[in-house]
Amino acid sequence: MITVAHRAGNTIAGLRDALEAGVDLVEADIHLYRGALEVRHSRTVGPHLYWERTTGVTRRRDVRVPELDEVLAAADGDPRLMLDLKGRSMPVAVRVAERLRERIPGVPVAVCTRHWPMLEAFGEDPQVRRIFSAGNRAEMARLRARLSGKRVDGVSIRLRLLSVSLVKELRRATDLVLAWPVDTEAALAQASAIGVTGVISKNMPMLDRLMRGRR
Structure with a gap:
């Protein structure tokens, strides 16, 4: 089971902790805001505020948001981003794509998005693993049609959309079927039962146990 530390790359400390823990991939969320590639999950509300479903509204001046260059520097060539x-x-x-070519040319990296045309920007970069994500039923239906008879690097699907038969179908298109969010034991049991090949989770103790069991 592939282990992905959900949002751990959104802070430098979280990135380093996840890499040290030995997870297979560390996820970082990338937004383009006023020319800067900001690493955060929260959304902007005007020029001064961020909004996050779990934490509510915070002032931009009160939050330390790293940029992509800082994350790449902290990863120091580690291929698990x-x-x-x-x-x-x-x-x-x-x-x-430009930043990756400039800062870490040739270093393997995974790129994931629910807006698949973005992945075309990395078409000339063989070291980039392009992962198609789907978070609702409409996206899932379009993804199934897109993958028919084709092979892709990977998919990342909201857990509640998946079933045994659907995972089998997806695995005809790729060896990497990631499920998210998988933050509880019940969710992990469901993900395992339907046959996904990896989980995206904020539960680091659970990911650590998966890695120890694998070893």
Whole structure:
């Protein structure tokens, strides 16, 4: 079972802790805001505020938000980054692709997004693993049609959308079927039962146990 530390890459400390723990991939969420590639999950509310479902509204001046260059520097060439591109604007993908070529040329990295045209920006980069994500039924239906008879690097699917038969179908298109969020023992049991090949989780003790069991 592939282990992915959900959002751990959104802080430098979280990134380092997850890499030291030995997870297979560390996820970082990437937004393009006023020309900067910010690493955060929260959304902007005007020029001064962030909003997060779990934490509510926070002031930009009270939050330390790293940029992509800082995360790449902290990873120091480690190939276990998974960058989740947010938003629908193609410039996000174009800027990230440029940054990867400049900062870590040739270093393997995974790039994930629910807005699949963004993945085309990395078409010339063989070291980039392009992962198609789906978070609702409409996206899942479009993804199934897109994958028919094709092979892709990987998929990342909201757990509640998956079933045994659907995972079998997806595994005809890729060896990497990631489920999210998998933060509880019940969710892990469900993910295991339906046959996914990896889980995306904020539960680091659970990921550690998975890795120890695998070893």
